[in-house]
Amino acid sequence: MKEDLVTRLLGTADEDAGCETAFAFLAEYVEGELAGRPTAEVLAAVAAHLRNCPACADDYEGLLALLREQQRS
Amino acid sequence: MSSVLTDVELDQTPQPAAQRGGLDAESRAWVESLGAQGTEQAHALERLHELLLRAAFAEAGRRRHLYPEIGGTELDDLCKQAADDALLAVTAKLDGYRGASRFTTWAYAFVIFEISVKLRRHAWRRGRIPTADDDATWDRLAERGGKAQARVESIELLRALRRAVVDELTPRQRQVFVAVALNDVQIDVVAEQLDSTRGAVYKVLHDARMKLRRRLERDGHLEQEAR
Numbered sequence: 398m399k400e401d402l403v404t405r406l407l408g409t410a411d412e413d414a415g416c417e418t419a420f421a422f423l424a425e426y427v428e429g430e431l432a433g434r435p436t437a438e439v440l441a442a443v444a445a446h447l448r449n450c451p452a453c454a455d456d457y458e459g460l461l462a463l464l465r466e467q468q469r470s
Numbered sequence: 471m472s473s474v475l476t477d478v479e480l481d482q483t484p485q486p487a488a489q490r491g492g493l494d495a496e497s498r499a500w501v502e503s504l505g506a507q508g509t510e511q512a513h514a515l516e517r518l519h520e521l522l523l524r525a526a527f528a529e530a531g532r533r534r535h536l537y538p539e540i541g542g543t544e545l546d547d548l549c550k551q552a553a554d555d556a557l558l559a560v561t562a563k564l565d566g567y568r569g570a571s572r573f574t575t576w577a578y579a580f581v582i583f584e585i586s587v588k589l590r591r592h593a594w595r596r597g598r599i600p601t602a603d604d605d606a607t608w609d610r611l612a613e614r615g616g617k618a619q620a621r622v623e624s625i626e627l628l629r630a631l632r633r634a635v636v637d638e639l640t641p642r643q644r645q646v647f648v649a650v651a652l653n654d655v656q657i658d659v660v661a662e663q664l665d666s667t668r669g670a671v672y673k674v675l676h677d678a679r680m681k682l683r684r685r686l687e688r689d690g691h692l693e694q695e696a697r
């Protein structure tokens with residue numbers, strides 16, 4: 398519970414790329430993930446940002462969903 | 471945790487269009503036709519706008535459960551505005567396309583961003599940013615279940631955090647931390663009301679969190695992290 402509170406209120410302790418940098422890498426991050434590449438390891442600072450920033454994480458989910466849908470159709 | 475958001479070493483160097491040798495044929499065609507003149511460019515802009523508009527509607531549909539009050543022509547207008555703004559952003563930043571993903575994926579990221587910001591702001595348009603950091607707000611955080619011992623630890627942590635918010639943060643940091651972290655206000659909404667950007671508000675929040683972590687570590691409420 399204490400750990401949950403710390404994460405929720407103070408974010409994770411990882412190095413964080415910030416919104417602009419995360420956005421700049423979002424397309425290749427999502428494509429890499431869909432291709433099964435270890436994107437979260439290679440772009441660790443982007444992955445950390447997506448854990449800390451709900452708005453950017455939503456955009457990541459949206460782009461992922463869009464590409465998955467296109468792969469299906 | 472890094473104290474400066476921009477110190478991560480990620481190479482964002484854009485390559486001039488002519489040097490993007492690794493591009494797939496479709497991406498190359500997009501870049502060339504958007505960089506052309508006359509009817510070729512106009513046709514490419516039209517096709518890209520259609521793709522972006524479809525993507526905006528798809529994303530709005532995915533988020534429909536979050537914004538059930540937005541629909542009909544209101545939603546159509548938001549999607550069209552998102553596609554228009556994304557098209558402008560894509561053409562303005564075309565030289566920044568690094569070719570590290572397909573061109574359409576890169577362009578879709580812009581429209582996903584635009585529609586998500588517009589939906590959040592539209593849903594909040596009649597609201598005000600909560601500024602409460604009173605007893606009720608802090609108590610609510612402690613009342614989220616858990617065993618007795620864990621609850622005691624959480625209450626102690628929250629008391630220390632509340633003191634740190636008052637002692638350590640600037641007025642702007644406190645305003646952002648209270649809105650986003652304590653009251654769950656969307657960061658895009660805060661950015662609009664502060665006449666700022668998502669990235670700038672996030673930076674304020676990040677710096678506030680850093681200060682609070684350091685204070686809690688100093689006072690023995692959090693374990694110290696290696697830096």
